Amino acid sequence: MDFSFSQDERMIRDMVRDFADGVLRPQVQEWERRGEFPLELIPRLAEAGLLGMSIPEAYEGSNLRTPSYCLAIEELARVSASAAVTVSVTNSVCGYPISRFGTASQKDKYLKRLARGQILGGFCLTEPGAGSDAAGIVTGYRRAAGKFILNGLKSWVTNAKIGSLFIVMATRDRRERGAGISAFLVESSFPGFSFGRLEDKLGLRSSATGEVRLDDCEVPVENLLGEEGKGLAIALHCLTVGRVGIASQAIGIAREAFEVARKYARERMAFGRPIASFQGIQFQLADMATEIDAARWLTLRAASMRDRGIIDFSKESSMAKLFASEMANRVTYRAIQIHGAYGYSKEYPVERYFRDARVTTIYEGSSEIQRLVIARQLLAETRSNAAD
Amino acid sequence: MELVVCIKQVPDTETRIKIAADGKSIDITGINWVVSPYDENALEEALRIRETKGEGGVAVMTLGPERAASALRSCLALGADRAVHLQDPALEGSDSLGTARALAAAIRRSRFDLVLVGQQGVGTDNSQVGPMLAELLDIPHVNVVTKLEIANGKIRAHRQIEGAVEVVECPLPAVVTAQKGLNEPRYASLKGIMAAKKKPLERLGLQDLGLDAADVGAAGARNRWTRLELPPARQAGKILDGEPEESTAELVRLLRDEAKVI
Known part of the structure; x- marks a missing residue:
């Protein structure tokens, strides 16, 4: 290897x-x-x-x-x-x-x-009343005169207002749960489509996140993505891929937090010596770097499984997302600790990394959902059919 | 218009250089290798000329060990059309003249109108290969160029000289060495990196170049590195305390008596 x-x-x-x-x-x-x-x-x-x-x-x-x-x-x-x-x-x-x-x-x-960047895209699954319970969405669709008519409210949509193409999950009958959900390609110019308010967020301040409203939104039949009733499967499949991306995002945030903390520790003097000369700081840096490396290789393993054609790498993808996002929160917390009061000030960038890391344990499947995915698979597999 | 860009792979300019155990070379362990920054300006200019003219090709060449292929690939990713890697045990240890001889032999193999090189290779900083190439190819050269115009088989090149800009004209083919400020090199793109994999990278050895082993490499080198030393560590600065009149007087005294600069 x-x-x-x-x-x-x-x-x-x-x-x-x-x-x-x-x-x-x-x-x-x-x-x-x-x-x-x-x-x-x-x-x-x-x-x-x-x-x-x-x-x-x-x-x-x-x-x-x-x-x-x-x-x-x-x-x-x-x-x-x-x-x-x-x-x-x-x-x-x-x-x-x-x-x-x-x-x-x-x-x-x-x-x-x-x-070409002529359009930016987004994904509309989450609703005010359905996040982790993705099969519980209430945004509905019906067929009428060669069109699909969508109604509902989607929230926490990344690229809201700046995007113009959204993949929207809607159900034909909420009692069918997952089996009733289909995916639609919805352009922001379609009749009945509008953006709601943008979120005022703790971190990721310059990414646009907001609501998408569908009021009798008319979607041409040819804009059904995949088969009818397969929407949730498509969404979950994409999220499995998306999770390695979010894991990578968390790793990037943590790496930068580590770099600035290491630099600061080398320069900041206390008791006549750089604070990096104290074991209390050294141990923190050692733990941070070790965790970052662990997260990265966990993520790259999941990524390479996908390319090797392993169809279900959801356990490994969830492990990567769970560990990397929790790790980024620990690492950015420590980076602030090493900076002391300066870390709490906007004069230094490290407070932003702490704020930006926070959402990584929440979106594209919270840590709790990742644990569910992992546990379900652990309990379903036997020693002989576990991948690797 | 056929353009040739000669590049050199050098240690990343942020590398902390360490001297190797032999005392006359640098320790290359852990070094991140990059295209010499002035060569990036040379390549960018060639790409812009090709894009403006809408015809012709850009060939990028280097002399170097196996690892130098990655520098050529990054030039292909930026948009060069083909790459030529001069690699032969007999070429190792070439000085500027040996390098210029090998490159000139490779350039002569195809039709060319303009050769662009960085004005110096970062690290060794000899600034010799460009002018030597021109001599060997028997064509004019303009070095340390900050602006380049091409029209009617001629170039007009601007050079920054003491207190003025010198404008030089010469016929093509010619060699131009690029100075920082000639242009702003572009970023590579993912599509460029993918496309680069399909572009030709030719390897040429001594025989292909028709060169004699005695004229190039360590055997043909006219100068040799005998010793490398790191510059002396910088002394800690001095801070003069006290009232402005006193500290100024002290500063003048130190500049005169200690630093002996006034």
């Missing part, structure tokens, strides 16, 4: 690192302070190919292997967790499902525009 990156992986990582340091870093503080997604960033992300990472090359994407995708998200998150989630969502729960489940004409219509 060789735990080293391929030449492609290194080139992709270095390229995204240069992009993040050159394009995002000079402005990230200002974007976060303003709390608005910087629209001027979209053409730059598209030029770099970051919006088409899970789109086939025939549609102007770069169709990256999953570990490379993870490294790209990690490098973006190291500088801007907000940019990382915008990119992650567009790729994993919009570009990817269309590439995987879309018809030829759906692909023709949307994929190139997504890769």
